Amino acid sequence: MKSFFIGNIEIKTPVIQGGMGVGISLSGLASAVANEGGVGVISCAGLGLLYPKGKGTYPEKCINGLKEEIRKARAKTKGIIGVNVMVALSNYADMVRTAIEEKIDVVFSGAGLPLDLPSYLTPESTTKLVPIVSSSRAAKIICDKWQKNYNYLPDAIVVEGPKAGGHLGFKKEQYIHSKSEDVLIIESPVGMPGRAIDGEFIHNVNSGLERPKSCSFHCIKTCDYTKSPYCIIKALYNAAKGNMKKGYAFAGSNAFLAEKISSVKEVMSTLEREFFLATHKLA
Numbered sequence: 001m002k003s004f005f006i007g008n009i010e011i012k013t014p015v016i017q018g019g020m021g022v023g024i025s026l027s028g029l030a031s032a033v034a035n036e037g038g039v040g041v042i043s044c045a046g047l048g049l050l051y052p053k054g055k056g057t058y059p060e061k062c063i064n065g066l067k068e069e070i071r072k073a074r075a076k077t078k079g080i081i082g083v084n085v086m087v088a089l090s091n092y093a094d095m096v097r098t099a100i101e102e103k104i105d106v107v108f109s110g111a112g113l114p115l116d117l118p119s120y121l122t123p124e125s126t127t128k129l130v131p132i133v134s135s136s137r138a139a140k141i142i143c144d145k146w147q148k149n150y151n152y153l154p155d156a157i158v159v160e161g162p163k164a165g166g167h168l169g170f171k172k173e174q175y176i177h178s179k180s181e182d183v184l185i186i187e188s189p190v191g192m193p194g195r196a197i198d199g200e201f202i203h204n205v206n207s208g209l210e211r212p213k214s215c216s217f218h219c220i221k222t223c224d225y226t227k228s229p230y231c232i233i234k235a236l237y238n239a240a241k242g243n244m245k246k247g248y249a250f251a252g253s254n255a256f257l258a259e260k261i262s263s264v265k266e267v268m269s270t271l272e273r274e275f276f277l278a279t280h281k282l283a
């Protein structure tokens with residue numbers, strides 16, 4: 001497979017791992033992908049829950065969690081590491097600023113239009129900025145605004161397809177036991193639809209049994225817990241810890257095709273082999 005560039009950074013294996021929160025794509029997965037020559041991506045969603053120890057508010061714990069994850073990833077790889085920061089996060093600005101201070105290679109940002117992303121760059125920073133879009137209209141709005149306000153254009157653009165899974169996490173086993181009819185579209189407190197695997201928690205949400213009584217995180221800009229059918233950050237954190245009675249798994253529409261848990265090395269070599277076969281057939 002041919003390498004490609006994001007700005008002046010060469011990606012030897014042309015694979016960008018999708019950011020997956022809460023707690024799914026952290027330094028372990030990201031560094032494994034980077035060690036195979038791709039771009040490994042740490043998700044910023046809910047890091048304060050994953051780093052609960054010590055003093056400080058939830059947003060402060062998120063900042064410390066991100067610093068730790070980036071440093072852990074750097075200790076495991078010399079490859080390319082990015083972070084995924086959803087625009088919908090209340091602490092979006094904190095996460096972008098911290099990632100740039102930590103000299104992250106790439107910031108990927110979607111779940112909203114990252115219209116002010118270049119404003120966080122400093123004259124010394126070398127971080128590349130990559131919006132995630134699902135339409136050409138969104139790409140055009142971002143490019144126009146960045147050009148006009150910052151004289152900056154995206155270093156690359158990630159285009160999410162209609163089969164994408166989003167926006168957050170769970171235990172991988174979920175995919176292996178799922179069937180095609182289990183993957184469905186649900187509403188989320190983020191204010192966008194999400195694709196997820198059906199289960200007990202989603203049934204309870206539909207019956208109104210998971211309404212939050214309070215909120216100590218204020219993690220999503222647009223979430224009003226008094227109107228929300230469930231707490232998304234708790235649901236995804238529970239799922240990441242394997243408690244599927246109290247959470248659910250976001251998944252792409254082809255998730256049910258997974259038959260086993262594979263290592264990053266295996267996935268990368270399968271992709272390479274399949275790419276070779278496909279291009280060979282076409283030639």
Ligand SMILES: Cc1cc2nc3c(=O)[nH]c(=O)nc-3n(C[C@H](O)[C@H](O)[C@H](O)COP(=O)(O)O)c2cc1C
Nearest residue numbers: 018019020021110164165166167168169250251252
């Ligand atoms: C479990 C899971 C969690 C995800 N979490 C996030 C997230 O935190 N932020 C984000 O921008 N996208 C998130 N996504 C979307 C992925 O990063 C990716 O863009 C999407 O799966 C499309 O890539 P694909 O077509 O290669 O699967 C998530 C997807 C899944 C399946």
